[in-house]
Amino acid sequence: MNKLFSLLVALLPILTYSLSSPAMFNRIARSSFQQVNRRSTALFMSSDRKPGVASPEELRDFVKAAGDKLLVVDARNADASAEPGDQKSLAVAPLPGDGVRPKAVNLIWDRETNSMPMPDVDKDTYVITHCGGGGRGQKAKDFLIEKGFTNVLNGAGPKETDCWAEFGEL
Structure with a gap:
């Protein structure tokens, strides 16, 4: 005020x-x-991050509060065909799977339907959404909150190196 x-x-x-x-x-x-x-x-505009993207400090606190009850939702398209801008972020950061990023799942944000597959976890699970830079991560966050998830944070993506350092290995 x-x-x-x-x-x-x-x-x-x-x-x-x-x-x-x-x-x-x-x-x-x-x-x-x-x-x-x-x-x-x-x-x-206290930072150059997209609106809704958490700060590294917020991510750190969120991960600490989550403990073992954490899921990272990667909203990127696996082959970057639908989102050519993902090529750069995919080169920097791997998609989850094959033992890489064990607390993460790839649930692609569909721009045509404005939806994504629902994660198979309790709705009080702590969820970090992300994509290449934060836009689809924010849409995924809003979608999950609308579906009843109570602990959701947008962690941006590999382009936000300070944020990625906080959750990129999860």
């Missing part, structure tokens, strides 16, 4: 001097809007 108030205070000079000359109004308006833009950018 204090941050919102400070944004409004930054607009106060515009209101105060709005009856002054047009040149004064323009100068104050430009300065105030630049302040608002800087403050709102800092407020809403």
Whole structure:
């Protein structure tokens, strides 16, 4: 609430001097809007991660809270045909299977149906969703929450190296 108030205070000079000359109004308006833009950018874009992607600290805490009750859902397409952008992330990070990433399953997010296969686990299982960079991971997270899962976090993907370091071996 204090941050919102400070944004409004930054607009106060515009209101105060709005009856002054047009040149004064323009100068104050430009300065105030630049302040608002800087403050709102800092407020809403504290990192370059996609919206909804957990921070490394959030991932660390989530994994610790999960203990043995953790599942990692990889929403990437296994051959990158449907999502050509996955080629880079698949080169960096393996899909689950054959003993690789034992707590992970590959449940592909289907953009056409906006759905994915349901994991065969209890709905209170701690689930980290991810994809190449966070978009499909967020959709998978939202889908699972809509289906009744209570502990779901979007871990982005291999492009988010700081996040991937927290869960990539699970």
